[in-house]
Amino acid sequence: MGNNISLLLVVIPLIAAPIVAVLPRGRLPWAVALLVTSLCALLAGMQLWAVLHGGVISYELGGWAPPWGIEYRIDAVNAFVALIVAAIAAITLPYALLSVEQEIPEEKIPLFYSALLLCLTGLLGITQTGDIFNVFVFLEISSLSSYALISLGRKRQALTAAYQYLIMGTIGATFFLIGVGLIYSQTGTLNMQDLSTILPEVLHLKTVNTGFAFIMIGIALKLALFPLHLWLPNAYTYAPSVVTVFLAATATKVAVYVMLRILFTVFPYGFALATPVEELFMVAGIASIIIASVYAIYQEDVKKLLAYSSVAQIGYMVLGIGLASATGITAALIHLFNHALMKGALFMAVGAIIYRIGACRMDQIHGLGRAMPWTFAAIVIGGLSLIGVPGTAGFISKWYLVTAALEQGAWISVVVILFGSLLAVVYMGKLIEALYFRPITDSGKEVTEAPILLLVPTWLLVFANIYFGLDTELTVGVAEKAAAILGGGNP
């Protein structure tokens, strides 16, 4: 059973997607999608449990033994990331019902859920597979469906945002493809495990080094690492609320996972240290944190503010990878999980405001905090977590990041992490000021609290933010185990 879960996680949403597309209009497509995502979350939970207690799971597709066939290889790292993706999808779906009915034209709703399930298939596929070419295929499945999802936003800017993302995303994926091809030409294998045994012998070749560089740039485009982040703010801003919640909490996280895998599993641990990659990551991470946070402060659109904050948060993860120690990788993985929780909660709360007033510009939300107290409270707690206040999940990630930086004596990083938190105080403060301390507008007086169906998933994530800020056994325990697998334990 344990082996089959790894494949079922990909196959179930893949088969459900075309079924959902042909279902009649109404709430049936949503119900099926909800069932499928809940099932996936359950399976992902079982998979993580199985991996933690029984060791690595290997599934040979079609019975072809690796390295010839495609292998799904699950250890603590990808089981953890798969659980994040599947759980966020399962929490997003109840939220989707009302929000999607309002934002998406009725005749497109079955297709919307179909595309959402395809996107989930792609993201889960990336986490499950142990074959590097398979990663490219799933990357494109998830990307193509997310371009379609983003273009469904209500404003016409959604179309240009989706187009821009398509161009940059395709260039990124093609760079990844070039890199894989160059590495294949020198090793003759695509299986990650096999590559990790063959690559050390051919590391001196220029072809392999060039391939490595192509792959890194390709993934950096996908995870929106500064300065390759230009597609992200518009894509997140103009996408439908549900799509923003889902993509912000999962898509970039999966790209971070691919980067960790390539850096530390496919290539031998010391290799990345010998190249300028680590320094580049440190510089890019630091630049992300400061520049994107400053941009966030000047945004007038709340979703764009949060999107720029996402770019900054990715900076923290990349900084953790750049520190290249066991603690650094642990910190990156913890932040990967926690950021999914906080951004999920924040985008859901903002989506609830959009559900009520149809927009979320700073001057339109004045005083709404008093009209929508539960939504407002969710934004406050999510914001505190983003800043990294003790008692929230964000504090745990910042704590491990600072510890990792101190271990290395990277004082600049420590200062940047703390300064980034201060900048987060400024932009979240600006949002909270507009929501609570400004006098309510005339049209705002008629606004009522968001419906319960939007509030429950939001508060589920808010509670998760507090819970994982107090009980770190799951996150830190699994992240440490995962970091040890990635080889961070023995530099």
Next chain:
Amino acid sequence: MDFLIGHYNYWVVIFLMMVGLYTVISRGNLIKKVIGLNIFQVSVFFLYISIGTVAGGAAPIFAEGIKVYSNPLPHVLILTAIVVGVATTALALALVVRINEAYDSIEEDEIHELDHSL
């Protein structure tokens, strides 16, 4: 000289790759960008197929009397990538049609102006 002629397919790959990428970056017309993207992707298909060649190898079809075959795996891989490329192009063109309906233009600078003059 042998190096230049012996690797001529790789020179073609590099040339096409640069042409494609440059077109994507420099052109403001959304359709031309898609064309550039296609040229860029096609260069990668050539790269993969070149990699699969084995010196003196025949096409990978089983036949008597042939000992050396070219590696068929890159061909199979690139079939997948071609499908992905077709899907991407289709989606990109669909988006351009929708953009044209919404903005009445497919020039990047005009669209940019329309969005910011409001």
